[in-house]
Amino acid sequence: xxxxxxxxxxxxxxxxxxxxxxxxxxxxxxxxxxxxxxxxxxxxxxxxxxxxxxxxxxxxxxxxxxxxxxxxxxxxxxxxxxxxxxxxxxxxxxxxxxxxxxxxxxxxxxxxxxxxxxxxxxxxxxxxxxxxxxxxxxxxxxxxxxxxx
Numbered sequence: 001x002x003x004x005x006x007x008x009x010x011x012x013x014x015x016x017x018x019x020x021x022x023x024x025x026x027x028x029x030x031x032x033x034x035x036x037x038x039x040x041x042x043x044x045x046x047x048x049x050x051x052x053x054x055x056x057x058x059x060x061x062x063x064x065x066x067x068x069x070x071x072x073x074x075x076x077x078x079x080x081x082x083x084x085x086x087x088x089x090x091x092x093x094x095x096x097x098x099x100x101x102x103x104x105x106x107x108x109x110x111x112x113x114x115x116x117x118x119x120x121x122x123x124x125x126x127x128x129x130x131x132x133x134x135x136x137x138x139x140x141x142x143x144x145x146x147x148x149x
Contacts, residue, residue, distance in 0.1 A: 006134070013115070020111050021104075028100050033059070034067045035104065038076060041093055042101040048090035049082070058142065076100070 025035055040053050050064045071077040076097040082088035116124060
């Protein structure tokens with residue numbers, strides 16, 4: 001069945017990505033969720049709150065909170081009041097986070113490049129369109145908590 005093949009492929013891609021992350025995690029003594037928070041903030045400069053991270057990465061707020069606290073304590077992040085709404089706290093990368101983020105971005109670019117080997121631009125466009133629909137369906141499943149059909 002195609003759906004089971006898709007699930008297996010997603011697990012393989014995720015496993016390959018996590019394996020590429022391991023060198024950076026070990027070098028900087030980070031755990032995976034903390035690294036992903038740093039990369040999220042670097043890749044989405046317009047999204048700076050813990051809620052933004054939770055919403056987009058679909059992680060629970062308490063998980064984000066624990067890792068943000070560790071990153072702040074380790075000097076990778078700063079907390080500041082959000083300009084225009086001091087009730088919100090924005091998360092900012094520090095100088096200490098920059099080498100992690102730079103290596104992470106380089107690794108992500110190489111990983112994406114490696115994944116696309118042998119595929120035409122047209123094929124990649126088609127794949128992105130298909131995966132966008134699958135992603136929207138996944139979001140609906142998460143929202144409803146039930147089957148879509």
